[in-house]
Amino acid sequence: MAKGNVSLSVVRRLPRYHRFLKDLLNAGTVRISSGDLSAKMGLTASQIRQDLNCFGGFGQQGYGYNVKDLYEEISKILGLGKHRKAILLGAGNLGRAIVLHMDFSSRGFELVGIFDSNPELVGLKVGSLAVQDSAGLEDFCRQHHPDVAILCIPKEAAKSTAAVLVRYGIRGFWNFSHYDLALDYDGVAVENVHLGDSLSTLCFRINELEKAEKE
Numbered sequence: 001m002a003k004g005n006v007s008l009s010v011v012r013r014l015p016r017y018h019r020f021l022k023d024l025l026n027a028g029t030v031r032i033s034s035g036d037l038s039a040k041m042g043l044t045a046s047q048i049r050q051d052l053n054c055f056g057g058f059g060q061q062g063y064g065y066n067v068k069d070l071y072e073e074i075s076k077i078l079g080l081g082k083h084r085k086a087i088l089l090g091a092g093n094l095g096r097a098i099v100l101h102m103d104f105s106s107r108g109f110e111l112v113g114i115f116d117s118n119p120e121l122v123g124l125k126v127g128s129l130a131v132q133d134s135a136g137l138e139d140f141c142r143q144h145h146p147d148v149a150i151l152c153i154p155k156e157a158a159k160s161t162a163a164v165l166v167r168y169g170i171r172g173f174w175n176f177s178h179y180d181l182a183l184d185y186d187g188v189a190v191e192n193v194h195l196g197d198s199l200s201t202l203c204f205r206i207n208e209l210e211k212a213e214k215e
């Protein structure tokens with residue numbers, strides 16, 4: 001388990017380890033050397049060792065890592081077995097795509113409700129759930145106690161909606177709206193997701209490559 005305060009940058013790398021290990025497991029790989037794992041992941045072996053040492057360390061000198069054991073340990077560290085309840089707000093283009101394409105259960109969540117403020121969308125089936133009127137959110141939260149809200153609503157609505165949801169007991173936000181929710185609330189976790197940031201980073205990196213080629 002975690003030794004003291006593990007930095008968020010280490011935690012952010014864990015899902016990637018988890019994903020690579022799952023692929024290895026699916027391919028029938030029983031063990032992998034730290035050198036092979038690092039080459040696959042584009043990290044140094046010492047970075048992997050340092051990351052995993054934050055949780056007690058797992059590999060064995062001369063053996064490497066047992067893929068299944070490490071996969072299961074990382075699942076445990078991430079708490080993926082808990083299946084926390086999640087609701088999604090904003091059943092527009094993005095919200096519907098997330099409902100239809102995200103495998104919530106393998107990531108520790110169960111999607112239990114979809115809400116939208118547009119009455120025309122109420123009743124629309126998205127996957128196995130029907131969109132509900134966001135006017136019913138409070139009652140729903142009181143009854144089902146969701147932990148997490150996925151925000152796929154416009155920027156203008158994000159801050160006030162988050163404040164209301166915290167009052168309803170929401171402990172975590174997966175926030176896609178283009179408003180960066182700050183950690184204004186004690187005991188509430190926020191993950192702001194901006195696909196555009198990743199694209200801008202790609203832009204920078206390509207520009208840098210071109211510059212280097214010209215030098």
Ligand code: NAI
Pocket residue numbers: 089090091092093094095115116117118121134152153154155157161175176177178193194195196
């Ligand atoms: P959309 O207009 O198709 O859907 C937004 C939905 O939210 C609508 O159905 C609307 O009725 C609903 N809504 C508005 N206010 C609400 C409230 N207070 N409670 C519940 N529902 C509410 O928009 P789209 O394309 O699905 O995008 C949603 C948001 O995500 C936009 O703000 C967009 O800018 C953002 N976005 C973010 C991305 C990212 O990487 N973070 C990528 C793409 C879009």
